Amino acid sequence: TEPLSGAESQTLRTFFTSNYMDPNKDLDSYGWMLFTGDLAGVKADFERRKANVPHNVAVNQIFALRWGSTQTPVFNCLLLSTLIQPGGRQKVLDVARWLIAIGVPVDGKDLSGTTAFAHSISTKPAFDIEYAKILLDAGADINHRNRYGSTCAHEFCMVWTPLPDAVARAKTALGFFLSNGGDPNIADNDGITVMRLLRAPWMSGLKEAAEIAERKRKQNGCWFCGSIPSDRHAVELLRCSRCKKARYCSPPKGCQRSDWPNHKQG
Template identity: 25%
Template sequence: MRRDEGVRLFASDAERRADGSGGLKAHPRMFAILDRTSGYIKNDEGGQTLRDLYRAGTVGQDPNMYRRFALDCFSGQTTAVRQAVENGRAPDLTGTETPYKFGYCTLVIAGAQRGAAQCPGADHAATLKYLLNSGAPVDSCDIVGLTALHHATQNTYGPTVALARVLLENGADVNYQNRYGEVPIMAAFQIGDPRMVELLMEFGADLAKPDADGTTGQSMFVNTGPTVTAAVMKWMRKRTGEQLPLDGKSCAKCGKTNGALKICSKCHAVKYCSPECQRAHWREHKQTCTPFNAATSVTVRPSYSDLGMLLPTADVTRQSLGIPAAPHPSSHNRMSHKPHMKPGQPKAMVIKVQVPYTGRAPTMQDGLMLVYDKKRDFVCTLRPGDNREAYMRIAQTVWTKGVGGAKAYFPAELKSRDELVIKVGEVLAEQPF
């Protein structure tokens, strides 16, 4: 929706000069590319050109160019949609609108994403459910094979995540491949919204299904940011029944997720909401509560050399591509610095260790390791020359047990600014930082 105009909801088709296009324009070259192949289209065989033309054709989107029924779907007018269907005035719900061939479920998603939830009387969830119950196909796809679920994963503004759940609960194919061979979760990875990623994983998103160029979700999610990585890995473990310490923010005894949680002072690998829960859980937890010692831990000397700003690679990539990224606290951009500490008061923390990485794989050789905690009140590097044995023990653990062999999370205790104890014997679940 062009934000400078808004939806003229109560104007007639004639007053809005609605021609049914929605302001979308399909370039003839798009159809030439689509017609010359019946399979998935690789980027170098016209796929990238098709993407560019598709995007260019949406620049002039204008919901006022939709005809009445399509506009009511777009703006979430459930009563009007129901009356049109029951009175026989609605078009065939299996049909499409606009040169891009948007189905009516896609129009509901498009409106929610573009601010139409602010229209008077709007209820996009109710409108979507009514359409689906009345026979609108849940997986109707547009000219490049994008279903309503595909569209929902490209922009999670407003109630879009909730609408995606409605689609999935009504049978939307979570692994439907568009003309590029992409399943919906690939777009969710690109925008980096963990809510959408978790939803798609919950309904069985297949990370092994390749697109036309052989790219899989499995190969790309590690590079799409820590919140996405944590969401994916959590669901992958759920599917196999595996568990790791600190897998999600919850009390180890009662499962409470809200409020402050205190970490076990002995192992630093479980959290509790209260001393009562900790005591009640001790009989079970003591079987796995391993302390920091020579067998489980290494001691290293942090280096606070200046590395510049810690901008997340995934966010830099999104900015360069014009994809909106969720804002981060300014502390997340802090460069290496010594933490504030009181003498004799060590800090228990969860740290992230990143080994040297090429962008596709770890280098598996010496180089600076980056270490920091969630709040970034502690950011340092580790050098192989300071304590090579400890360095290699950390590196080997990350290479073999970390995410993509590139990064891993550990319990740690900062004894002083110059003494960090890392419990390499206990790799934690991926954390959202």
């Protein structure tokens, strides 16, 4: 679970290209209930758990579940199901909503440190705005960084060829990312930011959109995590005592401390 960069980062990326959670091989009976959208079975399982342990312990037991060599957690498993068997999508989404309602956190991470939210808008292959919104409303961190130090935007902005469909999907994903407080200036463990990825000639339109959104974010929200006071983000923003312009989430969040290496150079 340690952060990776350079050759170590590439080794894990290569591992993920040839290893995956195989439902037929890796899922146990509970995993199959998730995968098939068996809400009645999932509810019955939870009641059996609560017969032996308190509610919060039963919730944590579900949150801790992982499957396969890539250590796929609950909400990642549900997303994978919607890709493999789209006909059962609504049943799977009902299971996701119910698990959220009982308090199962949505920020479980696989072996790469990637969450279901990040996978849901990665565009490689998933691009599921509906599921992303469900997870975001349940508390998913849009600026979460995986073991490579990457946000979800690093993944969908890695467009190496100017294919219209690929660029269009990246543009839509970037728009969603930016409009929900995503920060394109977060660097991964190799020092690469999303803004740098957008320098490719065929990404110029996306770069302009990111720059506009970044100016708006700095006017209205936290300069580090992008949170804007709203019904979903009950945060208080405090101004930097030095520049009097930058605003950050108040403690205990450490946004100002985390942004200091970048802010002091501005």
